[in-house]
Amino acid sequence: MAHIVARKRRDGTTGYTVQIVIKRGGKVAYREAQTFDRRQAANAWMVRREQELAKTGAVERARQSDNDPRLAAVIDRYIAESERAIGRTKAQVLRSIKTYDIADLRCSEITSADLLRFVQSLEVAPATRQNYLGHLSAIFAIARPAWGYPLDQQAIKDAFAVSKRLGVTAKGKSRERRPTLDELDRLMVHFGNVRARRPASIPMQKIVAFAIFSTRRQEEIVRIRWDDYEGDRVLVRDMKHPGDKLGDHTWCELPPEASKIIDSMPKRDARIFPYSTGAISAAFTRACPPYLAFQL
Numbered sequence: 001m002a003h004i005v006a007r008k009r010r011d012g013t014t015g016y017t018v019q020i021v022i023k024r025g026g027k028v029a030y031r032e033a034q035t036f037d038r039r040q041a042a043n044a045w046m047v048r049r050e051q052e053l054a055k056t057g058a059v060e061r062a063r064q065s066d067n068d069p070r071l072a073a074v075i076d077r078y079i080a081e082s083e084r085a086i087g088r089t090k091a092q093v094l095r096s097i098k099t100y101d102i103a104d105l106r107c108s109e110i111t112s113a114d115l116l117r118f119v120q121s122l123e124v125a126p127a128t129r130q131n132y133l134g135h136l137s138a139i140f141a142i143a144r145p146a147w148g149y150p151l152d153q154q155a156i157k158d159a160f161a162v163s164k165r166l167g168v169t170a171k172g173k174s175r176e177r178r179p180t181l182d183e184l185d186r187l188m189v190h191f192g193n194v195r196a197r198r199p200a201s202i203p204m205q206k207i208v209a210f211a212i213f214s215t216r217r218q219e220e221i222v223r224i225r226w227d228d229y230e231g232d233r234v235l236v237r238d239m240k241h242p243g244d245k246l247g248d249h250t251w252c253e254l255p256p257e258a259s260k261i262i263d264s265m266p267k268r269d270a271r272i273f274p275y276s277t278g279a280i281s282a283a284f285t286r287a288c289p290p291y292l293a294f295q296l
Contacts, residue, residue: 001020001021001022001050002018002019002020002021002046002049002050003018003019004016004017004018004019004039004042004043004046005017005019006039009091012276012277012278012279013037013278015035015036015037016035016036016037016038016039016041016042017033017034017035017036017042017080018033018034018035018036018042018045018046018049019031019032019033020032020033020046020049020050020053022053022059029059030053030059030062032049032062033076033080034049034072034073034076035076035079035080037095067148067149067150068106068107068108068149068150069106069107069149070103070104070105070106070107071097071098071102071103071104071105071106071107071110071151072098072103072104074107074139074143074147074149074151075094075095075097075098075103075139076098077147078094078138078139078142078143079091079094079095086138090135090138093131093132093135094135094136094139097118097132097135097136100118100121101118102114102115102117102118107143107149107150107151108150110151110152110155111152111155112154112155112156112158112159112162114155115133115136115155115156115159116159116162116163116166116168118132119132119133119159119163119168119169120163120168126167126168126169126170127169127170127171129163129168129169130163130164130169130170130171133156133159133160133163133169136156137153137156137160139151140152140153140155140156141153184208184212187208187287187288188205188208188209190287191204191205191208191283191287192205194283201283202275202279202280202283203265204280204283204284204287206261206264206265207221207273207275207280208284209257209261210258210261210262210273213254213255213257213258213261214234214252214254214255214258216236216252218277218280218281219238219277220236220237220238220239221273222271222273222274222275222276222277222280223236223237223238223271224236224237224271224272224273225270225271225272226267226270226271226272227270229262229272231254231259232253232254232256232259233251233252233253233254234251234252234254234262235249235250235251235252236249236250236251236252237249239252
């Protein structure tokens with residue numbers, strides 16, 4: 001009746017999808033799926049959901065609600081069916097939205113007032129709240145035309161307008177300063193000590209230095225392949241672009257310092273820096289004291 005399938009996501013994390021299939025008379029009478037970040041949560045939901053569906057009339061009621069699912073289920077479907085890389089940050093934001101009360105509402109129930117209450121409940125900066133609404137709006141834009149789900153696009157447009165007027169959301173501020181040479185020195189010493197203790201750890205000294213000299217973003221760095229390197233330039237795949245995130249492959253010049261870093265890397269993988277952005281971010285965040293807000 002139900003089982004759990006583990007799948008690797010594009011960002012390197014693992015999702016655990018509970019698949020429930022109920023057959024009657026040899027035919028599928030009901031099918032449902034839900035994805036979780038942890039196997040324990042998936043298993044707990046699977047047990048509870050099986051018990052709910054075992055009750056008299058539960059399957060019939062569930063079938064009636066198929067065309068008006070809860071927002072959490074729509075988020076899962078959007079992440080699962082999107083063939084475009086939606087990005088690690090966007091996927092994390094959408095999964096976190098599933099933990100709020102609004103995710104339990106059915107599509108037809110969600111109003112601009114619900115969306116406003118949701119963003120007001122977020123204990124984050126106004127710019128981050130705006131990002132949450134922005135990522136959610138992508139689902140509102142396709143839910144009705146793609147799947148027939150009654151999510152009201154006007155509701156989220158109204159929520160954007162009202163939250164902005166109330167100061168609940170706002171555009172992000174540009175970064176005001178860069179790390180000083182002393183701060184970079186301390187970071188490099190820290191990463192050197194880590195590498196000395198654990199030789200198999202990520203070579204953060206090289207990655208940080210390459211990021212500085214090449215001016216490439218973290219996501220771009222980990223995608224560079226040996227086949228993309230020509231000594232004084234590299235092919236940056238899917239380079240960040242305001243209009244399109246995919247297919248913008250661009251040759252970028254490298255200063256000698258960046259080329260020397262690449263030349264020092266072992267050729268054990270098709271990628272020059274065969275590491276995940278999550279692991280690099282975690283290492284950098286652990287190294288920075290709380291008062292530093294720099295990003296690699």
